[in-house]
Amino acid sequence: MMPMQTLEEIKKRLESAVPGVCVEIVSNDSPCQQRSLLVDRDHGPQVAAWLRRDDALRLDYLSNVTGVDWPEVVTKQKIKVKRKVDGVEKEVEEVVQTRSGGYLEAVYHLYSMELKQGAVVIRMRTGDRDQQNKLPSLTPIWRSAELQEREIYDLFGIVFEGHPDLRRILMWDGFEAHPMRRDYVEPDDYEYEPTPHDSVLAKAKAHYPPEVAP
Amino acid sequence: MKTTVVEPPVPSGAPVGLPAGDGRFSLLPKTSFDGRVETELLEVAMGPHHPSTHGVFRMDVVLDGETIVKLKPVFGYLHRNHEKIAENVSYLASIPYTDRLDYLCSMTNNWAYALSVEKLAGLEPPERAEYIRVIMAELTRLANHVCLIGFLAQDMGALGTPLMYGFREREKILDLFEALSGSRMMCNYMRFGGCRLDLPPGWVREARVVVDNFPKFLEEFDNLLSGNEILMARTQGVGVLTAELAVNAGITGPMLRASGVNYDIRKVDRYGIYDRFEFRVPLGDHGDVYDRYMIRLLEMWESLKILRQALDDIPEGPVMDPNAKIRNFKPKPGECYERIEGPKGELGFYLVSDGGANPYRYRVRPPSLVNLTVLEDMCLGHNVADAVAILGSVDIVLGEVDR
Amino acid sequence: MLGEGIIKGMAETARNFIGSYSDPERLVTVQYPEEHIPAKQNARNFPFLVFDVEDPVAGLRCVACKICEKECPPQCIYIVMDRDDKGKPCKHPKVFDIDVSVCMSCQICVEVCPFDAIKMDTEFELSETNRYGGLLLTKDRLSKSNEYYHKIHSVEAAEVDARLADEKAKAEEKVKAKLAAAATAKAAAQAAKPVAG
Ligand code: SF4
Ligand code: SF4
Numbered sequence: 001m002m003p004m005q006t007l008e009e010i011k012k013r014l015e016s017a018v019p020g021v022c023v024e025i026v027s028n029d030s031p032c033q034q035r036s037l038l039v040d041r042d043h044g045p046q047v048a049a050w051l052r053r054d055d056a057l058r059l060d061y062l063s064n065v066t067g068v069d070w071p072e073v074v075t076k077q078k079i080k081v082k083r084k085v086d087g088v089e090k091e092v093e094e095v096v097q098t099r100s101g102g103y104l105e106a107v108y109h110l111y112s113m114e115l116k117q118g119a120v121v122i123r124m125r126t127g128d129r130d131q132q133n134k135l136p137s138l139t140p141i142w143r144s145a146e147l148q149e150r151e152i153y154d155l156f157g158i159v160f161e162g163h164p165d166l167r168r169i170l171m172w173d174g175f176e177a178h179p180m181r182r183d184y185v186e187p188d189d190y191e192y193e194p195t196p197h198d199s200v201l202a203k204a205k206a207h208y209p210p211e212v213a214p
Numbered sequence: 215m216k217t218t219v220v221e222p223p224v225p226s227g228a229p230v231g232l233p234a235g236d237g238r239f240s241l242l243p244k245t246s247f248d249g250r251v252e253t254e255l256l257e258v259a260m261g262p263h264h265p266s267t268h269g270v271f272r273m274d275v276v277l278d279g280e281t282i283v284k285l286k287p288v289f290g291y292l293h294r295n296h297e298k299i300a301e302n303v304s305y306l307a308s309i310p311y312t313d314r315l316d317y318l319c320s321m322t323n324n325w326a327y328a329l330s331v332e333k334l335a336g337l338e339p340p341e342r343a344e345y346i347r348v349i350m351a352e353l354t355r356l357a358n359h360v361c362l363i364g365f366l367a368q369d370m371g372a373l374g375t376p377l378m379y380g381f382r383e384r385e386k387i388l389d390l391f392e393a394l395s396g397s398r399m400m401c402n403y404m405r406f407g408g409c410r411l412d413l414p415p416g417w418v419r420e421a422r423v424v425v426d427n428f429p430k431f432l433e434e435f436d437n438l439l440s441g442n443e444i445l446m447a448r449t450q451g452v453g454v455l456t457a458e459l460a461v462n463a464g465i466t467g468p469m470l471r472a473s474g475v476n477y478d479i480r481k482v483d484r485y486g487i488y489d490r491f492e493f494r495v496p497l498g499d500h501g502d503v504y505d506r507y508m509i510r511l512l513e514m515w516e517s518l519k520i521l522r523q524a525l526d527d528i529p530e531g532p533v534m535d536p537n538a539k540i541r542n543f544k545p546k547p548g549e550c551y552e553r554i555e556g557p558k559g560e561l562g563f564y565l566v567s568d569g570g571a572n573p574y575r576y577r578v579r580p581p582s583l584v585n586l587t588v589l590e591d592m593c594l595g596h597n598v599a600d601a602v603a604i605l606g607s608v609d610i611v612l613g614e615v616d617r
Numbered sequence: 618m619l620g621e622g623i624i625k626g627m628a629e630t631a632r633n634f635i636g637s638y639s640d641p642e643r644l645v646t647v648q649y650p651e652e653h654i655p656a657k658q659n660a661r662n663f664p665f666l667v668f669d670v671e672d673p674v675a676g677l678r679c680v681a682c683k684i685c686e687k688e689c690p691p692q693c694i695y696i697v698m699d700r701d702d703k704g705k706p707c708k709h710p711k712v713f714d715i716d717v718s719v720c721m722s723c724q725i726c727v728e729v730c731p732f733d734a735i736k737m738d739t740e741f742e743l744s745e746t747n748r749y750g751g752l753l754l755t756k757d758r759l760s761k762s763n764e765y766y767h768k769i770h771s772v773e774a775a776e777v778d779a780r781l782a783d784e785k786a787k788a789e790e791k792v793k794a795k796l797a798a799a800a801t802a803k804a805a806a807q808a809a810k811p812v813a814g
Contacts, residue, residue: 030548030567031336060461061477064551064562064579107564109551109579113461113477119551144464146587155297170290170616179295307690310723375630382645389657396661396737402723410728414658414772427642438629441622541688541729 004117005056007035017054018046026123036107036121044124044136045162051110051120052141059110059120062142065149067156069181071129072102102128104158106135108145126158129181137163155180255283258598262291266369266602269612273589273601280597285590289583292616300576305331305406305543308576313400315578316614318358321350321391322556324404329485330552330563331406335545337535343408344487345528349421350391350403351554352517352524356428357387358557359468359510360435362609366507367439369606370448376439383431386424393417407538418525425521432514440511449503453592453604456501463587467559468513469608472498472505479555486554490527491520506607544571551579558582558609578617582610658772661724661737663717663754665761673760678734680708685726685735693719694726713759717743718752733777739769 005013011023014037022040039047051059077096082089103125111118126133137160139145149160150169157178160166168175177184261272270291276284296315300308312327313320325347332339339347361384364377388398393414395403403410439445455465460473470477478495480488496512498505547569553562559581566575585608593601636643647654668676681698699711726735738761745751767774 028548028550030334030546030550032333032548032550032552034550062464063466063553063560064564064577066564066575066577066579068566068575109562109564113475116477116482121551142464143459143462143587144584146463147583151583155295168290170293172290180298184298303690304688307688307725310690310721310725313723314721379633382643385645392660393657394659396657396659396724397722400722402725411659434629434632438626442626443619443622446622541684 007037007120010057010120011037013054014047014050017050018043021047023047034119034121036123039122039124041124041126041135045138045141047122048108048138048141051122057117057120058112058114059118061111061113061118062108062138062144063111063119064107064109065138065145065152066107067152067158067180068105068107069129069156070101070103070105071182073100074098075100104129104133104156106149106152106158108138129157133157134159134161136161137166139163154178157181260598260601261288267605268365268610269615271610271612271615273605275593275598275601277598280599282593282596282598282601285593285601287586287589289616292612294617296617297576297578301573304541304571305545305573306540308573309405310400310402312578313402314613315580315617316556316558316561316582316611317399318361318611319354319557320399320401321354321403322554322561324401325351325486326552326554326556326561327563328404328406329554330550330565331545333552334548334550334565334567335406335543337407337538339408339535340532341487341529342412342531343533343535345524346409346413346533347404347486348488348491349521349524349528350401352521353387353390353421355517355557356514357384358609359514360384362606363435363439363507363510366503366603366606367445369602370445372439372445376435379431379435379438383428386427390417390421390424393420405534405538405540406543407535409533412533418528421521422525425518425525428518429515432511432518436511440508445507446504448600448603449507449607451500451502452596452600453503453607454501455588455592459588459591460501464584465559465588466581466585467556467609468509469506469559469585471495472509473501474498479553479560483553485552491523493517493519503603503607510609542571544569549575553579556581558611558614559585578614580614580617582608582612582614586610586615656739656769658770660739660769662722662741663720663738663743664715664724664726664735664759665738666713666756666759667734667736667763667766668760669763671762673757673762675709677709677760678732679710679713679730680732680734681706681710681713682708682731684729684731688729689720689726690723691719691721693717710756713756715754715759716752717754733781736766736770736773 007025011025014023015021021043024038026036026038028035051057075098077098078093079096080091081094083092084090105123105125107121107123109118110120110122124135126135135158137145137149139149139160140162146163146165147169149163150166152158153160153163153166154168154170155178167173171179179186256277258275258277259272260275261267262270264272267273272288272291274286274288275282296311300311303311309324309327312323315323328339331337360380361377364380367376368374391401391403392398394411394417395401455469455473457473457475460470461475465473466477466479474497476495476497479485480493481495493516496509496516498509545567547567549564549566551562551564553560555561560579561581562579564575564577564579565573568574589605589608592604596604633643638644667678668674669678670676681696683696683698686692686694686696693716695712695714695716696710697712698706699709701707722737724737727737743752763774763778766777
């Protein structure tokens with residue numbers, strides 16, 4: 001068995017096979033070094049179909065599909081810059097804001113059962129976290145995404161276009177929010193439990209008359 | 215195996231219509247099924263408290279007489295958002311929660327999670343710990359498979375007998391788990407970087423007794439069930455799953471191998487120290503319920519082989535990586551996906567760390583849930599009673615399906 | 618022959634049925650409330666607090682460091698540290714509650730406790746009619762003596778005792794060494810004095 005192609009090779013071949021695609025390699029600093037391919041969402045299904053068909057890869061098995069929520073994070077950093085103030089060069093402190101995140105991400109782990117190789121990780125990102133929360137579904141290519149994409153839709157709120165049966169799966173149909181998002185606040189429908197924890201007691205007080213909840 | 219690339223069958227679309235009227239059942243308009251007899255379709259909710267659904271699981275089936283024309287699984291009755299809980303506690307504290315995923319196989323759940331964290335943080339469990347893990351995983355496989363076969367027979371009407379025989383043997387394995395970890399089912403035994411405790415004195419001897427007595431039981435089981443004409447009539451040719459569909463739908467574990475696809479992660483990834491053991495991967499031919507039953511029986515024989523080798527070779531030494539920290543454990547930012555061959559299929563953990571004490575993202579790849587993808591495809595055209603057998607052969611645990 | 622498999626299976630059942638009268642291998646159940654299976658060495662159920670000597674209040678090993686409270690996965694431990702009259706914290710829990718209706722018997726509190734103060738009990742017959750108070754174990758119900766610990770986990774308890782004794786001896790030696798060092802330093806200083814003077 002030939003060793004699997006590196007991600008760089010796959011990227012190069014992908015770019016020539018799918019015209020117009022925009023692929024990026026996402027690095028991973030942890031010791032396991034599992035890097036991934038960030039695919040632009042318009043070409044997602046084409047890339048997926050190519051990965052599945054390509055003779056050197058044959059990624060016929062989609063193992064794991066998951067969502068990750070990246071809310072927008074603004075990091076402020078103070079840096080010193082040299083600048084001319086009134087003709088004299090001075091060192092001035094400036095605050096630089098870097099924004100990162102602000103999207104939802106779907107991560108796909110692909111393996112090949114035929115060639116016994118893997119994993120190739122591809123990921124797609126939505127435009128933002130509210131309105132542009134759409135991604136193309138890969139269920140028409142790998143059926144194993146069917147329930148897992150439904151779960152992501154349910155828990156993260158990514159709408160998969162082209163999914164044959166996109167409904168809530170774990171939460172009930174009338175449920176509004178997406179509980180796996182980082183900013184999800186659980187509704188205050190508390191049942192009094194006899195714990196001495198202060199936070200629980202405070203919550204219970206709001207719900208029960210003082211005779212019931214001490 | 216050479217899989218030809220075929221276009222996968224796309225699931226049949228819209229959900230089963232919600233019941234109208236008093237909400238108990240609805241008689242849908244008259245349709246002609248098969249173009250032959252005009253019959254009325256009947257929509258039935260099987261579950262969530264049906265004894266054969268292995269927990270709180272519901273199947274919305276549309277029936278034409280006795281024949282299933284549509285089936286939609288309904289999940290979520292046991293949903294407790296395990297992933298969210300794990301994202302709010304430390305890496306250590308989610309180990310006991312993983313026990314409760316597939317509560318028949320807590321040891322393999324522990325292992326999958328520990329393996330994932332080890333890869334994320336670059337830890338190396340010592341040799342002895344690796345052996346202990348293999349022994350535990352294979353014992354778990356035995357315990358899971360005897361249960362599954364018992365439940366499957368129970369679902370098909372063999373009330374009690376095979377299940378109780380299976381439970382009797384499983385009990386011996388659970389005793390071993392208890393002697394080691396203190397708990398029979400919620401073992402909470404493995405840690406990233408090794409195992410929590412060393413084997414107590416005499417444990418290997420006891421384990422060997424269990425392993426040596428197991429073949430006798432397997433033979434009994436084989437005599438009891440494999441040739442039984444009723445079982446064969448109920449299972450052969452029922453719920454056939456083709457290899458193409460199985461691969462495409464991400465089916466893993468014994469169910470995949472019953473369809474003839476040679477894919478065992480113990481052989482493919484060789485995680486842990488599985489490359490040191492000699493064992494074979496049984497494969498099925500037809501992909502029906504009977505093959506799935508048989509594969510599990512054969513797999514137990516292979517597990518016994520692994521167990522014997524592991525119990526013979528287990529070295530002395532420490533069971534924890536000295537670099538592993540239990541408290542204040544903060545892996546470097548990054549992500550990692552690791553998987554093992556659990557008794558039910560590929561169990562994987564996907565972890566994203568942002569450098570903090572809690573995982574930023576924690577995801578379980580549940581084999582039970584993914585294996586249910588093809589439930590409808592397997593059941594279409596069969597009787598309701600067959601759906602029970604087919605579901606039984608998938609081997610699900612609702613703790614893992616709903617998480 | 619059709620039916621052969623069934624007959625073969627029936628023979629198996631018969632063997633088990635008859636065997637259950639003679640072979641202990643085939644009859645593994647016990648009459649539970651009258652008979653008990655002895656608990657395993659490592660068996661665990663719910664935590665308890667160990668106290669030394671004969672004093673369940675002062676003898677508690679727990680120093681209320683709250684590590685276990687922080688690490689407990691379902692957050693079922695609740696600790697308040699005792700304070701003396703001046704409000705200075707004294708290393709002793711005033712309140713130590715474990716809600717065993719929430720506790721999942723995971724043993725993580727035992728693992729993280731640096732003082733060997735909390736250990737796992739093997740008692741499991743804990744059913745209560747009162748869901749609220751009855752399953753919230755307070756300090757006095759949780760405190761159990763070291764002898765009890767020895768009774769249920771003899772091997773582990775012996776290990777812990779040996780370790781604690783070792784640590785104590787080391788600590789005493791340290792103190793002694795410190796005292797000795799101080800004494801010699803003093804002596805040296807005194808010896809050095811006349812020279813300096
Ligand atoms: S039981 Fe142990 S960890 Fe918990 S507060 Fe007491 S001394 Fe600290
Ligand atoms: S056993 Fe686990 S759940 Fe129970 S108190 Fe200890 S840490 Fe908490």
